[in-house]
Amino acid sequence: xxxxxxxxxxxxxxxxxxxxxxxxxxxxxxxxxxxxxxxxxxxxxxxxxxxxxxxxxxxxxxxxxxxxxxxxxxxxxxxxxxxxxxxxxxxxxxxxxxxxxxxxxxxxxxxxxxxxxxxxxxxxxxxxxxxxxxxxxxxxxxxxxxxxxxxxxxxxxxxxxxxxxxxxxxxxxxxxxxxxxxxxxxxxxxxxxxxxxxxxxxxxxxxxxxxxxxxxxxxxxxxxxxxxxxxxxxxxxxxxxxxxxxxxxxxxxxxxxxxxxxxxxxxxxxxxxxxxxxxxxxxxxxxxxxxxxxxxxxxxxxxxxxxxxxxxxxxxxxxxxxxxxxxxxxxxxxxxxxxxxxxxxxxxxxxxxxxxxxxxxxxxxxxxxxxxxxxxxxxxxxxxxxxxxxxxxxxxxxxxxxxxxxxxxxxxxxxxxxxxxxxxxxxxxxxxxxxxxxxxxxxxxxxxxxxxxxxxxxxxxxxxxxxxxxxxxxxxxxxxxxxxxxxxxxxxxxxxxxxxxxxxxxxxxxxxxxxxxxxxxxxxxxxxxxxxxxxxxxxxxxxxxxxxxxxxxxxxxxxxxxxxxxxxxx
Numbered sequence: 205x206x207x208x209x210x211x212x213x214x215x216x217x218x219x220x221x222x223x224x225x226x227x228x229x230x231x232x233x234x235x236x237x238x239x240x241x242x243x244x245x246x247x248x249x250x251x252x253x254x255x256x257x258x259x260x261x262x263x264x265x266x267x268x269x270x271x272x273x274x275x276x277x278x279x280x281x282x283x284x285x286x287x288x289x290x291x292x293x294x295x296x297x298x299x300x301x302x303x304x305x306x307x308x309x310x311x312x313x314x315x316x317x318x319x320x321x322x323x324x325x326x327x328x329x330x331x332x333x334x335x336x337x338x339x340x341x342x343x344x345x346x347x348x349x350x351x352x353x354x355x356x357x358x359x360x361x362x363x364x365x366x367x368x369x370x371x372x373x374x375x376x377x378x379x380x381x382x383x384x385x386x387x388x389x390x391x392x393x394x395x396x397x398x399x400x401x402x403x404x405x406x407x408x409x410x411x412x413x414x415x416x417x418x419x420x421x422x423x424x425x426x427x428x429x430x431x432x433x434x435x436x437x438x439x440x441x442x443x444x445x446x447x448x449x450x451x452x453x454x455x456x457x458x459x460x461x462x463x464x465x466x467x468x469x470x471x472x473x474x475x476x477x478x479x480x481x482x483x484x485x486x487x488x489x490x491x492x493x494x495x496x497x498x499x500x501x502x503x504x505x506x507x508x509x510x511x512x513x514x515x516x517x518x519x520x521x522x523x524x525x526x527x528x529x530x531x532x533x534x535x536x537x538x539x540x541x542x543x544x545x546x547x548x549x550x551x552x553x554x555x556x557x558x559x560x561x562x563x564x565x566x567x568x569x570x571x572x573x574x575x576x577x578x579x580x581x582x583x584x585x586x587x588x589x590x591x592x593x594x595x596x597x598x599x600x601x602x603x604x605x606x607x608x609x610x611x612x613x614x615x616x617x618x619x620x621x622x623x624x625x626x627x628x629x630x631x632x633x634x635x636x637x638x639x640x641x642x643x644x645x646x647x648x649x650x651x652x653x654x655x656x657x658x659x660x661x662x663x664x665x666x667x668x669x670x671x672x673x674x675x676x677x678x679x680x681x682x683x684x685x686x687x688x689x690x691x692x693x694x695x696x697x698x699x700x701x702x703x704x705x706x707x708x709x710x711x712x713x714x715x716x717x718x719x720x721x722x723x724x725x726x727x728x729x730x731x732x733x734x735x736x737x738x739x740x741x742x743x744x745x746x747x748x749x750x751x752x753x754x755x756x757x758x759x760x761x762x763x764x765x766x767x768x769x770x771x772x773x774x
Contacts, residue, residue: 209353212535213542220396220543246475251485253398254472254547256492259286260401261548262344262541263611264500269524270517271445271609272504277726278440279504281451282612283496287719288456289463290490291712293473294483297464299704300630302479305697308555309467309626310563316629316692317637319567324644326563328618329467330589333556338549338593340611343600344518345545346370351522352538367598375594377542378549379587397543402492404537405499408521411528412506427509429729435505437730438723445609447663454620454665457672458612461619465626467555478701483708490715494722549590556589557582613655613664620668621647624675632683633691639682643675650674707752714748717741 246254264283271279306312310329314322346367350356356366410421417424429436440446446455463469463486476482507520510527514520525534561582566573573581600610624647625640651671655664696702705711721741724734 208531209535209538212532213539216400216536216539217542220539223396246472246481246485247477248481248484248488251472251476251482252488252492254551255469255485255489257398257401257544257547259469259548260405260496260499261341261544262348263340263548265405265541265544266344266348266518266521267340267611268500269504269507269521270519272501273507273514273517273520274504275440275445276435276505277438277497277501277729278444278448279446280438280497280501280722280726281440281446281448281455282459283493283500284719284722285451285455286459286463286493286496287490287715289460290486290493291715292460293464293470294486294490294708295712296630297470297626298473298476298482298486299479299702300694301470301474302476302482302700303694303696303702305700307474307562308558309465309470310559312629313625313640317625317640321625321637321640321644322563323568324641325622326559328622328644329559330556332615332618333552334589334592335596336611336614337552338589339596339600341545341548341552342371342374342593342597343367345374345541346597347518348522348525348541349374349538351519352526352534364598371594371597374542374545374549375590375597378546378553379590397540397547400536400540401544402495402499404533404540406495407533407537408525408529409498409502409506411530412503412510412524415528416506416509428506431509433729435508435729436726438726439730439732446665450663450665450669453669454663454667454672457620457623457668458616458665461615461623465622466619467559469551471551471555471558476700478703480701480703480705483705487708487711487715491718494718497722497726553586553590557586560585616655616664616668617648617651618644620651620672621675624672624679628676628679629692632680633693634687635679635683636686636688638686639679642682643679646678647671647675707755710748711752714745714752717744717748721745 268279268282301309301312304312304315306315310322310325313325346369349370350363350366355361355370356363359366359369361369413424413428414421415424416427439448440451441448473482473486476485503524504520507514507524511523514523525537529537561573561578565581565585566578570577621644625643628635628643629640651667654660654662654667718741721738724732724738724741727734728738
């Protein structure tokens with residue numbers, strides 16, 4: 205360990221903790237709404253920062269960079285194509301969620317189907333949180349910190365012991381943030397750490413390119429685009445981790461689960477002060493996702509150029525940070541990573557507490573529970589889940605294909621069946637509860653059988669797309685022969701202002717063409733003639749941005765004029 209690293213790490217971490225405490229000291233965290241949904245008060249920038257930081261945790265930084273180290277830029281599909289599900293969230297999912305005034309996704313499942321279906325979904329979420337989401341966050345964080353601070357060498361312990369120790373430290377830190385402060389503490393810290401993560405995340409490839417060029421950034425860029433330039437190709441082939449066909453089918457479904465039905469993510473938008481703010485937050489997140497290839501994927505390609513003999517691909521990111529970043533900046537960036545780890549850990553832990561308190565405890569154990577009891581039980585359950593995740597985390601080192609692929613494949617057990625029943629619940633009001641149960645059972649059993657037991661040579665994303673289609677057919681058939689007695693309808697709970705953002709659709713068009721432009725621009729390195737198409741995409745994006753800016757200025761002038769007229773009236 206280096207003293208400069210330690211001092212800069214501690215200083216930034218304490219700064220974030222102090223600002224969070226200062227903002228939180230008079231806030232409501234004792235009520236159900238205040239603890240679980242931040243009092244439904246979050247604005248678009250806070251929502252976007254919170255969504256980004258939950259997503260950009262070390263399982264992304266370590267796992268996705270590791271995939272890029274092995275396979276190149278085509279793995280950016282996991283991040284860039286997230287723009288499509290985020291558009292779905294803004295235009296389709298969020299209006300329906302907020303209209304019902306729900307606090308959790310299983311709340312909607314219960315209203316749309318029945319209590320039993322809701323409990324099944326609750327259990328799936330809670331099991332996945334305890335043995336998948338949280339352990340992966342802790343393991344990837346422990347791996348990064350062990351490498352950057354040389355924990356094993358400093359204390360003279362084994363690598364495995366160092367991973368255990370760091371997982372425990374990170375778990376305890378996450379518990380203090382989430383269980384004590386709830387959703388508002390997480391959101392406040394996310395804004396600060398989000399800024400630091402973007403700055404630090406962009407510094408890593410900059411210093412990496414300088415290292416590639418022997419201190420000259422532009423020489424590094426030239427080397428990147430000439431040596432092994434095929435690694436920059438965005439179009440995945442059939443043998444890549446994300447073939448382009450899989451990216452446009454199963455991956456969209458997986459990301460739709462993540463951004464539109466995953467409680468740990470959606471809870472941020474459910475806490476928005478209005479539908480318009482939630483839509484702006486979701487679409488702003490989609491814009492920020494266009495930066496992800498620079499922060500998450502490009503470092504893996506740079507690491508491949510700098511060292512090709514790493515024992516594990518998942519070590520690429522911490523190894524790159526250690527090699528190219530100045531010591532004080534390593535401390536700062538470690539603090540930012542610490543914030544990202546805590547944010548993601550807290551987000552999923554808070555969501556698990558929410559699901560258990562509102563979904564299982566109040567509905568099965570104590571239907572008369574007060575707000576104070578719900579918050580208290582949620583905190584205790586969060587503690588139990590956190591302890592379980594700490595003990596599971598170190599075992600992820602045995603994952604054969606790296607933690608990122610392992611995580612996505614494991615989540616596939618239940619995520620696409622869940623997406624299926626939510627989408628069918630939206631658009632087919634007579635689909636009955638028995639159809640949802642059958643789809644969950646069929647989807648889970650078929651995926652486990654084909655992907656883990658029989659093990660066909662079939663990419664798991666294609667398998668998920670096939671499962672989705674079969675589940676849709678199954679639910680339609682059951683709905684045809686045994687429809688609901690009365691069609692389901694969305695009734696307004698008046699929880700928030702439901703006036704939508706008037707520019708949501710035009711902004712979505714801009715986001716979509718920005719995503720296509722990123723793909724088309726990098727596809728040139730794979731020999732695809734996409735130069736002219738890339739220019740067209742970004743001209744459309746520029747036109748959308750200009751329109752939104754002009755409209756924002758017009759609205760501001762109108763608001764000022766209205767305010768002036770009101771002041772002049774006696």
